[in-house]
Structure formats: structure tokens, C-alpha cells
Amino acid sequence: MPCQSSDELKKLVKEARTVTKHGQVADYIPALGKVNAHDLSIAINYPDGRCISAGDIERKISLQSISKVISLALVLMDRNKEYVFERVGMEPTGDPFNSVAKLESMTPSKPLNPMINAGALAVTHMIKGNSVDERFQRLLTFIRELAGNDTIQYNKEIARSEFETAHLNRALCYFLKQHRIIDEDVEQLIDLYTKQCAIEMNCLDLSRIGVVFALDGGDPQTGKQIMPANIARICKTFMVTCGMYNASGEFAIKIGIPAKSGVSGGIMGAVPGKFGIGIFGPALDDKGNSIAGIKLLELLSKNYQLSMF
Numbered sequence: 384m385p386c387q388s389s390d391e392l393k394k395l396v397k398e399a400r401t402v403t404k405h406g407q408v409a410d411y412i413p414a415l416g417k418v419n420a421h422d423l424s425i426a427i428n429y430p431d432g433r434c435i436s437a438g439d440i441e442r443k444i445s446l447q448s449i450s451k452v453i454s455l456a457l458v459l460m461d462r463n464k465e466y467v468f469e470r471v472g473m474e475p476t477g478d479p480f481n482s483v484a485k486l487e488s489m490t491p492s493k494p495l496n497p498m499i500n501a502g503a504l505a506v507t508h509m510i511k512g513n514s515v516d517e518r519f520q521r522l523l524t525f526i527r528e529l530a531g532n533d534t535i536q537y538n539k540e541i542a543r544s545e546f547e548t549a550h551l552n553r554a555l556c557y558f559l560k561q562h563r564i565i566d567e568d569v570e571q572l573i574d575l576y577t578k579q580c581a582i583e584m585n586c587l588d589l590s591r592i593g594v595v596f597a598l599d600g601g602d603p604q605t606g607k608q609i610m611p612a613n614i615a616r617i618c619k620t621f622m623v624t625c626g627m628y629n630a631s632g633e634f635a636i637k638i639g640i641p642a643k644s645g646v647s648g649g650i651m652g653a654v655p656g657k658f659g660i661g662i663f664g665p666a667l668d669d670k671g672n673s674i675a676g677i678k679l680l681e682l683l684s685k686n687y688q689l690s691m692f
């Protein structure tokens with residue numbers, strides 16, 4: 384079913400777009416800098432397959448940190464909860480996503496949660512497979528199933544660009560290695576992680592992944608359970624407590640839906656039991672979240688009373 388362009392959404396997009404001038408595109412990964420800062424698009428995907436949209440929803444974006452919630456789901460299916468949470472915690476940090484500040488705050492040392500870079504690197508390390516290639520293909524296959532789209536790929540230029548500049552992430556990996564949370568070659572893990580972050584899709588795909596989380600892991604078309612409901616719930620809880628980095632508390636109060644953002648300007652939202660949301664707006668606020676994307680979600684949440692609290 385094609386996605387219907389919606390006049391109501393167009394109006395909200397127009398209003399939200401006015402804040403893009405206060406934001407900035409991420410360029411610490413050089414290849415991410417090549418976008419139009421004023422773009423803003425949204426797709427909303429319902430469990431019955433209906434879809435409404437506004438803006439250029441065909442434009443592809445790399446998942447970046449949005450991928451962290453998906454790798455977590457895969458790893459929770461690959462291993463048991465105890466194994467995963469022995470190596471990564473469940474607590475928000477209140478610090479930026481790439482911060483090193485609280486790495487030693489747990490005893491024994493482990494990253495506080497799977498949504499900060501240190502925790503996400505530990506999670507990616509836990510993806511099962513005999514090689515980087517095999518582990519990446521398993522993640523990609525899972526993402527394709529969640530999005531209901533077999534053509535999803537990763538962007539080689541973005542992956543290479545991040546691989547070449549991921550100095551802080553390498554430092555985080557060495558910390559994890561020293562504390563025996565990971566035991567693989569750091570370059571190998573960075574290779575896998577940067578490919579994971581560079582997986583690209585459009586807003587429509589993103590909204591379809593959102594609806595699967597909204598339905599506790601069920602495929603909206605076939606009803607098949609793509610992931611166990613308890614794993615979808617763990618992921619949604621992390622989206623609420625840590626999904627918008629150190630803006631998660633304010634986001635929960637103002638908007639009140641599980642959501643995960645990435646520095647490419649993407650946001651994936653899952654309104655429990657109702658629908659999935661995919662947003663692309665590359666101008667970021669000072670915490671690294673899409674500035675117009677947050678504004679748009681604020682308008683949506685207010686207009687349609689979406690807060691789950």
C-alpha cells in the first residue's frame with residue numbers, strides 16, 4: 384500500500400521546520416555533513432498497513448544510534464538477559480552519548496546502558512557469528528525483516544568515513560577490552576560497529592520498524608513474532624529512559640513516547656499499540672537530537688495526546 388501524503392502532517396512539518404535554523408548538521412563523521420540542514424520528513428505507519436507522510440520520505444538516512452536499539456534486540460535474542468546485562472547496565476547517564484565520564488561508576492566497571500556508545504559497542508561485540516561479515520549479515524537480515532524491506536543496505540562511504548575518524552570509539556573499546564567486557568580485536572569491532580551505524584533506509588522503513596516495536600515485536604502484516612514481546616518491551620524501556628541521550632527526561636515529559644534518535648537526524652518512534660514513526664531532520668540540537676524532529680513530535684504528541692504517561 385503506498386504511503387498517503389497527509390495535509391495535516393504537512394502543516395505540522397511546515398511549523399516544525401522553522402526551528403532548523405537553530406540546529407546544526409553533525410559533521411564529526413565527515414560524510415554525514417553532506418545534507419540539507421532544512422530537510423524534514425515524517426512517515427507514520429499503522430498496524431493495518433496504512434501509512435501517512437509529509438516531506439521527502441524516499442530520502443535515505445543512515446541509522447547511526449538508532450541501530451543501537453536493534454542490535455540490542457538481536458543480542459538479547461542471541462544470548463540470555465543475564466549474560467547481556469552482566470556486561471552492560473540499565474541506567475541512564477545524563478551525559479552525552481560518547482562520554483567517557485561515568486565508565487568507572489559501576490563495580491565492576493561496565494557501560495551504564497546500551498544506548499551510549501560504550502554500551503552499544505559492548506552490545507555489538509555480543510552479536511553472534513564467526514566473522515564480522517557473518518555478524519553484520521545477521522544484523523542486516525534482522526533489520527530487513529523489521530522494516531519489511533529486503534533491499535536495505537549500508538552506505539559504504541558513511542561507514543568508511545566513520546571508521547577513519549572513530550578515535551573516541553576506539554578508546555572506548557580499549558577500555559572495554561581492559562575490563563574484559565570485549566575480547567575481540569578493536570579494529571574488527573569498529574569495522575562492524577561503523578557498518579551497523581551506516582545501515583541506511585528511508586522514513587517509511589523506519590516507521591515500519593517503529594510499528595513492530597509498538598506491537599511488542601509482532602509483524603503488522605503477517606502477525607509473526609519477529610522478536611519476543613519481553614525483548615521489545617526492554618528495548619522500548621531503554622528508548623524511554625536513554626533513547627534521546629541526555630535529553631531523555633525532558634523528552635519523556637514533553638512528548639512521552641518511546642523513541643530513539645541518531646546523529647544523522649533520524650528518529651524512530653513507537654507509540655505502544657498504536658503506530659510507528661520515522662522522522663528525518665538532519666539539523667541537530669546541542670544534545671545531538673534532530674531539532675525539528677523533536678519539535679514535530681512535540682506538536683504531534685500535543686495535538687493527538689500521544690503521551691503514554
Ligand code: GLN
Pocket residue numbers: 446447448449480481500545552580644645646647671
Ligand atoms: N555512529 C555514531 C557514533 O558512534 C552514532 C552516535 C549517534 O548517533 N549518536 O558516534
